[in-house]
Amino acid sequence: MNNGCDKPTARRMTRQRRIILDMLRADPSHPTADAVYRAVRKRLPRISLATVYRNLDLLDREGLIERVRFDDGPAHYDGHVGPHHHVRCVVCGQLADVPPEFCQLCPGELDRSTGYELVSCHVEISGVCPKCRQVRRDEAARNEQTGGRAPQKQK
Ligand SMILES: [Zn+2]
Ligand SMILES: [Zn+2]
Secondary structure (H helix, E strand, O other): OOOOOOOOOOOOOOHHHHHHHHHHHHOOOOOEHHHHHHHHOOOOOOOOHHHHHHHHHHHHHOOOOEEEOOOOOOOEEEOOOOOOOEEEEOOOOOEEEOOOHHHHOHHHHHHHHHOOOOOOOOOEEEEOOHHHHHHHHHHHHHHHHOOOOOOOOOO
């Protein structure tokens, strides 16, 4: 997605920071700092977790990435900084972007119904991700096969 956010803002972008930024922009999975660390280490084997945290923090403050946090979970990092909402899986904690049409309805709608001008918007949407839904479907199918009786044989 192109939001015109690619203007060269960072003056002294270190190689580490560039690699972390590029990685986040190419990764739609909204990784946690730990996941960023594991991925970045493949390219910079000697980088420390503290350095990854510091760079994520700087990138966030520069507005080049977005830190996304649902109240009880770890922070996730997003290379896509345009206004958008996230849906979080209640089973595995994975985040996904909500399609932009969803937020574009908000400002006008809010103004019309409350008279408020929208300044910022944080919506917490929970769901079950496609992977976890598949696991649930498989489990349900297995339970159906055994008819609720104790499973005696494995197939
Ligand atoms: Zn899930
Ligand atoms: Zn996102």
